[in-house]
Amino acid sequence: MKPNQAALATLCCVLLGVSAVHAEDANTPRLWTDVKGRQLEASFMMLTGEIITLQTKDGIPHNLPLASLSAADQALAKTLKPAEGMPSVSSAAAATPSGKIDLLVAQGIMRANAIQAKDNKPAIKQNPLASDEQFVRRIYLDVTGRIPNYEETTAFLNSRSQTKRAELIDKLLASDGYTSHMYNYFADMLRIKDQVDNRLLKGLPYIKWLKDSLAENKGWDKMTYELMTANGKLWNNGAAGYLLRDAGMPLDNLSNTLSVFIGTDVACSQCHDHPFADWTQVQFYEMASFFGATTTKLNGRDFKGKDPSKKLLAEIDHLMEEQGVDTKAIKQKNRTISDLLKANEVVVHDVGENRMKLPHDYKYKDHAPNDPIAPKFITWSKADEKVPAYKQDLSSPEALRVSFAKWMTDKSNPRFAMTIANRLWARAMGVGVVPTLTNLDDPAKSANPELIQHLANEMVRLNFNMKEFQRVIFNSQSYQREATTYEVAMGEPYYFQGPMLRRMSAEQAWDSYMTLVLGDQVDKVKNTQSDVYGRSIDMDLENSTVQTLASKLTAMQNLGNIAKKQLGKGGLAAAGKKMQDDDEEEMEGGTVLQYGNMKLMRASELEQPSPAGHFLRDFGQSDRLITDGSAKDGSVPQVLVMMNGQAQKMMTEKDSLMFRNMAKAKSPSDKIESIYLSIVNRRPTIREKSILTKEVSAHGENAYSNIIWALINTREFTFIQ
Amino acid sequence: MSNPFLKLDAASRRQFMLKTAKSALGVSVLSHFDALQAASEPAIKSGKAKAVIALYMGGGMTHIDTWDPKTGETKGFKDPLKTNADGIQLGGYMTKMAKQADKISIIRSMTSKNGAHGPGNYLMHTGYDERGTIIHPTLGSWAQHHLGRSHKTLPSSVTVGTGNTNAGFFPPSLAPIPISNPDGGLQNAKATVDDSTFRNRVTLMGELDGGFREKFNVAPVKAYSEFYDETMKLLTSADLEAFDLTKESADTQKLYGTGFGRSCMLARRLVQHGVRYVEVRMGGWDMHNDVDGSMAKNGGAMDAGFAALLEDLQKTGLLASTMVVMFSEFGRTPRINENKGRDHFPKVFSTVFAGGGVKGGYVYGSSDADGKEPTDKPVTPQDFIATVGAGLGLPIEKVVFSPSGRPFTVGDKGKAVSDIFA
Missing domain, CATH: 1.10.287 (Helix Hairpins)
Structure with missing residues (x-):
């Protein structure tokens, strides 16, 4: 409460002239008196719980504890109606975490409007609440990464429950789709790929670690800590995939770490003092120094005796020569063998010596090139060093990484909670409170500084529980409003009058297609190869013989066969039905159906990333080379895919699930409604029905394929309102 | 932090400066100022190309067996060939290009620090080292950024064969359109x-x-x-016919032959219809084993396709406005290894230019007698990109800011080799 009292005190210093006190109307300014008898001229905006919001003449709203006002003014406040345009946040609602967010958003808009008025610009108004039809589509896309299917849509629309939105949010947050959609988001952010460095070193265990962590709703602090501190082989500890992603490029890895986890973009200072911010090249290297004792490969020093890989390779050469195998075959086999051995040498660990040095071309006078550089945490303000996060032991080189992780994920780290809070807010609302997600810069200068600070505090209060945090956002009125229909100019602040209109991500578009062909089977098909991969490749190098190596080679070759076995034989007609082929045992992870060369499963279960030319890539899936590399722009090849590609053909086939759903409807009108509820998750308007009834009478059964094609090609389908 | 100006991000700062300049000087004064600045700098001599066909030899093209033949112990398996250009010899496999040498400029003093395929490929395409924090655009996207679209309906850049299809930090509308198979069309x-x-x-x-x-x-x-x-x-x-090779005459089909030649034919067809930048990829250059056999096959196909393309461009009158460039991520070792192959070698290698205002029968720079070191006028990957950019008339010194506010230029401030332009 202290800052509020201070604010009132400051305001009272500006002694105001006597003005009319008679009109007890919300919008008219009057003199308010506090318990100490000090006075302030302001208009009443609203009362939420024990907090009163007053707006001074300069347009700035101030939140004060009601108790700080005189008894008479307290009584008066309780009788006043909220000012026009103020959200109807009841005291009870404002006391909830979601309501608190709505309050801060509303106050942000109020502040902005004071400036708008000064500039003679129209006031910003909050958007009306979204309809059930808009809501059901948006919440499925935002939480589970796909549109709802026909049954899910109608079940929600027909429900009479007063709390059906909150119930649906709870249901979806608990579903498998939540994990899949969150995985796609983090895979884009963390640049996750199937292929790690060495040909046989696969990202599978890292991917599995990420999905498992999200499924069990591990705290973001814990996840991050595990990524930073993971040791060992990738298949024994999937989190090791984070440092291995940039093996051999620790500086790039650090650049990404700082921007992704603590919203601090220092990429420039990797090579020189940052031109526009305060970061120096030395500061960058001081941070890099926390990883100066970390290595990702075993070498001679890590083995007791002779390098076991060399020993094994020599034995093999010897054996092959003895048996007179021709040289070419040896070479071929040798490559796979050496890749297998190399993959087993990839082990994240720390050594006893910090080897971080300034670069050979360091050009500033404060240090010499190649100077060793000691670890030191960056700060954003002078006060930072006093918070608990900064109390870390930096004495042992082997423990530096752990110290870094503790500092970064500490609740008192000035940027860690705020960065993920801003990201998850942006994910729901279409834009961050600070729009540059990897560079928070000065949050006090953002569109709504109180909001971003509050979101960061919420993240801490919720112990970095991302699911709970999102539950708070999704239940807010701010989120449940209609999407903004006008354009916010580039660089203009956005005040969250509702979510921004967003194009589906590539994964949302693909997974929505999958929903249309697979129905409720869409969440059941999984890629489960990680464990068998780990078992197949793992070797204890120092205790391996040529025989072990041979058995590993065979196991690795079998991996491909297992993946092939998961592919089902049925066509589209099999989609949405349980496989009942007695000859085939139910595969782990379900049976994968195919159409043309497309594997019909969620984007999160396909190749990471999908190969160039796949629907997902044409639609803007990241190639996973840079952080948040996905795109939401259109392109000619993308439109060609939508118009003429395999995916649209699959959707318009008469044995597809949509046609089977439609078969249950009797009249053309009901069929049209069924298509609408499946694809755009709403009932058609009268005008649309009349257009389409004509279409059906002109083209008969073929009309339905045309309607499906037309609808999946609309902007309404591709954008989330 | 005391200077509030420093608190702005790069984009706002530029906008601020521009606004200030505009309001203080007026726009006309500002453009006059621009012109003054341009006049004070020595003009970069540039080519006259309106289009570029870039032939990328994936895997690392052996320079000694193609464009920089040697006679000593690193010679390899064939003697150099005489060509129709005075004083220029080519590798023994370049029988058809030997008859087109009067149309080409060869840079024999290319030198790079990167001997790995991925990073070398990236560097030779963008002029920048591969980083984990940004993707740099390739030349087709740069050209579209600086010059706008080259045609009202056709794409401005196309990649034939597997290769880069992103626009770097530019918006995806500037990305090359991929054609995986020249006979499959769009x-x-x-x-x-x-x-x-x-x-x-x-x-x-x-x-x-x-x-x-x-x-x-x-x-x-x-x-x-x-x-x-x-x-x-x-x-x-x-215009869609631009992608349709069946529209070419039987004679032309015969001239280009199969494989790589068909990709070259598509490139010519696209350029003729208004596509500005076409990259054609040919793989198979990673000749660690049996360089002689691989050259006879792969080198022969490259020789035939390249020669057909130059001949055809001349015949169709497109050569004066179309620059053809051949490049690779690096060269290959002068020493023949125990598998009769050559290994990765970035220290010195060659690139080739033709058409679009490029001199014919000209050699720039040289390597030593064994093809081991550049001896004269070394040319870096940055210089190479700047040269192609200059050939197309791009403002290669103009600084462009990525959305994250970092400054970039075509070829990272490389110096264009203007000697090759007539």
Whole structure:
């Protein structure tokens, strides 16, 4: 409460002239008196719980504890109606975490409007609440990464429950789709790929670690800590995939770490003092120094005796020569063998010596090139060093990484909670409170500084529980409003009058297609190869013989066969039905159906990333080379895919699930409604029905394929309102 | 932090400066100022190319067996060939190019620090080292950024064969359009239903989407609608034939032959129709084993395709406005290894230029007698990119800021080798 009292005190210093006190109307300014008898001229905006919001003449709203006002003014406040345009946040609602967010958003808009008025610009108004039809589509896309299917849509629309939105949010947050959609988001952010460095070193265990962590709703602090501190082989500890992603490029890895986890973009200072911010090249290297004792490969020093890989390779050469195998075959086999051995040498660990040095071309006078550089945490303000996060032991080189992780994920780290809070807010609302997600810069200068600070505090209060945090956002009125229909100019602040209109991500578009062909089977098909991969490749190098190596080679070759076995034989007609082929045992992870060369499963279960030319890539899936590399722009090849590609053909086939759903409807009108509820998750308007009834009478059964094609090609389908 | 100006991000700072300059000087004064600045700098001599066909030899093209032949112990398996250009010899496998040497400039003093395929490829395509924090654009996207679209319906840049299809930090509309198979044409250009059904569907789409587009009359939605319009225009325009190799005469088909040659033929056809930048990729250059056998096969196909392309460009009158460039991620070791192959060698290698204002029968720079070191006028990957950029008339010194506010130029401040331009 202290800052509020201070604010009132400051305001009272500006002694105001006597003005009319008679009109007890919300919008008219009057003199308010506090318990100490000090006075302030302001208009009443609203009362939420024990907090009163007053707006001074300069347009700035101030939140004060009601108790700080005189008894008479307290009584008066309780009788006043909220000012026009103020959200109807009841005291009870404002006391909830979601309501608190709505309050801060509303106050942000109020502040902005004071400036708008000064500039003679129209006031910003909050958007009306979204309809059930808009809501059901948006919440499925935002939480589970796909549109709802026909049954899910109608079940929600027909429900009479007063709390059906909150119930649906709870249901979806608990579903498998939540994990899949969150995985796609983090895979884009963390640049996750199937292929790690060495040909046989696969990202599978890292991917599995990420999905498992999200499924069990591990705290973001814990996840991050595990990524930073993971040791060992990738298949024994999937989190090791984070440092291995940039093996051999620790500086790039650090650049990404700082921007992704603590919203601090220092990429420039990797090579020189940052031109526009305060970061120096030395500061960058001081941070890099926390990883100066970390290595990702075993070498001679890590083995007791002779390098076991060399020993094994020599034995093999010897054996092959003895048996007179021709040289070419040896070479071929040798490559796979050496890749297998190399993959087993990839082990994240720390050594006893910090080897971080300034670069050979360091050009500033404060240090010499190649100077060793000691670890030191960056700060954003002078006060930072006093918070608990900064109390870390930096004495042992082997423990530096752990110290870094503790500092970064500490609740008192000035940027860690705020960065993920801003990201998850942006994910729901279409834009961050600070729009540059990897560079928070000065949050006090953002569109709504109180909001971003509050979101960061919420993240801490919720112990970095991302699911709970999102539950708070999704239940807010701010989120449940209609999407903004006008354009916010580039660089203009956005005040969250509702979510921004967003194009589906590539994964949302693909997974929505999958929903249309697979129905409720869409969440059941999984890629489960990680464990068998780990078992197949793992070797204890120092205790391996040529025989072990041979058995590993065979196991690795079998991996491909297992993946092939998961592919089902049925066509589209099999989609949405349980496989009942007695000859085939139910595969782990379900049976994968195919159409043309497309594997019909969620984007999160396909190749990471999908190969160039796949629907997902044409639609803007990241190639996973840079952080948040996905795109939401259109392109000619993308439109060609939508118009003429395999995916649209699959959707318009008469044995597809949509046609089977439609078969249950009797009249053309009901069929049209069924298509609408499946694809755009709403009932058609009268005008649309009349257009389409004509279409059906002109083209008969073929009309339905045309309607499906037309609808999946609309902007309404591709954008989330 | 005391200077508030420093608190602005790069984009706002530039905008601020521009605004200040505009209000203080007036726009006309400002443009006059620009002109003064341009005049004070020595003009970069540039080529006259309106289009570029870039032939990328993936895997690391052996320089000694192609463009920089040697006679000593690193010679390899064939003697150098005399050509139709005075004093220029080519590797023994370049029998057809030997008759086109009067059209080409060879840079024999290329030198790079990167001997790995991925990073070397990236460097030779962008002029920048590969980083984990940004993707740099390739030349087709740079050209579209600086010069705008090259044609009203056709794409401005195309990649034939597997290769880069992203626009770097530019928006995806500046990305090259991929053609995986020259005989397959533009992917998904053919509707899966008959023409009247297709048209009916498109009309239906417009009618059903009207309400949404009216409600959300915002840039991202409008941009989408424009892509649909653009695609429809392309699909219904005669320009689509640019992708159709069957439209070429029997003689031309014969001239180009099969494989790599067909990709070259498509490149010529695309350029003729108005595509500005076409990259053709040919693999198979990673000749660690049996360089002689691989050269006879792969080198022969390259020789035939390249020569056919130059001959055809001349015949069709396109050579004066089309610059052909051949490049690779690095060269190969002068020493022949125990598998009769050559290994990766970035220290010195060659690139080739022809057409679009490039001198014919000209050699720039040299390597030593064994092909081991550049001896004269070394040219870096940055210089190479700047040269191609200058050949197309791009403002290679102009600084462009990425969305993250970092400054970049075509070829990272490399110096264009203007000696090769006539």
